[in-house]
Amino acid sequence: MKTRLRVLRAEKDWTQAQLAEVVGVSRQAIIAIENGKYDPALPLAFKLARAFGKNVEEVFVWEDDSLEEK
Amino acid sequence: MPTTTERIPSRPVRTFWAVLGVGTAIDITAGWLLAQPGYSPHARIIFALLPIPMNLVLVALIVRRIRQLDEFLRHVHLEAVAIAFLLTGVAVFIYGYLQQAHVVHPLNFGIVWIFMVVFYGIGYLIAARHYR
Numbered sequence: 001m002k003t004r005l006r007v008l009r010a011e012k013d014w015t016q017a018q019l020a021e022v023v024g025v026s027r028q029a030i031i032a033i034e035n036g037k038y039d040p041a042l043p044l045a046f047k048l049a050r051a052f053g054k055n056v057e058e059v060f061v062w063e064d065d066s067l068e069e070k
Numbered sequence: 071m072p073t074t075t076e077r078i079p080s081r082p083v084r085t086f087w088a089v090l091g092v093g094t095a096i097d098i099t100a101g102w103l104l105a106q107p108g109y110s111p112h113a114r115i116i117f118a119l120l121p122i123p124m125n126l127v128l129v130a131l132i133v134r135r136i137r138q139l140d141e142f143l144r145h146v147h148l149e150a151v152a153i154a155f156l157l158t159g160v161a162v163f164i165y166g167y168l169q170q171a172h173v174v175h176p177l178n179f180g181i182v183w184i185f186m187v188v189f190y191g192i193g194y195l196i197a198a199r200h201y202r
Binding site: 024025026028029031032033035037038040041044 | 139140141142143145146198200201202
């Protein structure tokens with residue numbers, strides 16, 4: 001799963017710590033998500049998207065197309 | 071824009087360290103009392119069981135703290151616990167074989183706890199590094 005979190009955060013001029021505080025998680029969580037090392041569960045994904053006023057699919061991009069119909 | 075606040079030890083953290091300190095003092099006292107001659111078997115059983123209450127409080131505090139962690143940190147700690155559990159198993163097995171080979175003294179259960187703590191630290195470092 002890819003994320004636009006870093007870009008959106010830069011647009012808002014927020015630090016990782018500030019975003020972490022907004023959504024109520026640790027800074028390590030934001031770092032891991034931005035680096036693509038950790039995929040958040042749905043509640044956190046929604047919180048992150050809402051923090052930027054976006055829908056989940058505008059922030060997170062599902063790349064595994066094995067489930068898509070051919 | 072959100073602002074970050076300076077981190078100061080919270081009440082639960084202070085409580086944890088206070089309970090850990092008192093619990094350790096009770097552990098040491100119990101060990102010292104058990105090393106003294108002259109006490110009846112019943113008294114020695116009481117000394118041996120003295121550390122239980124504070125240790126249970128400590129367990130409850132740690133469980134409460136884990137429940138307060140965010141999903142990512144819980145994920146990291148879960149990996150650390152899994153690594154510690156497995157490495158402790160390996161270490162105890164190896165220790166047992168070395169004991170059969172008469173290379174080491176019979177296993178003291180206190181050593182298992184040290185294995186767990188050390189391997190938990192190693193496991194945490196491995197997991198935290200993996201997700202960095």
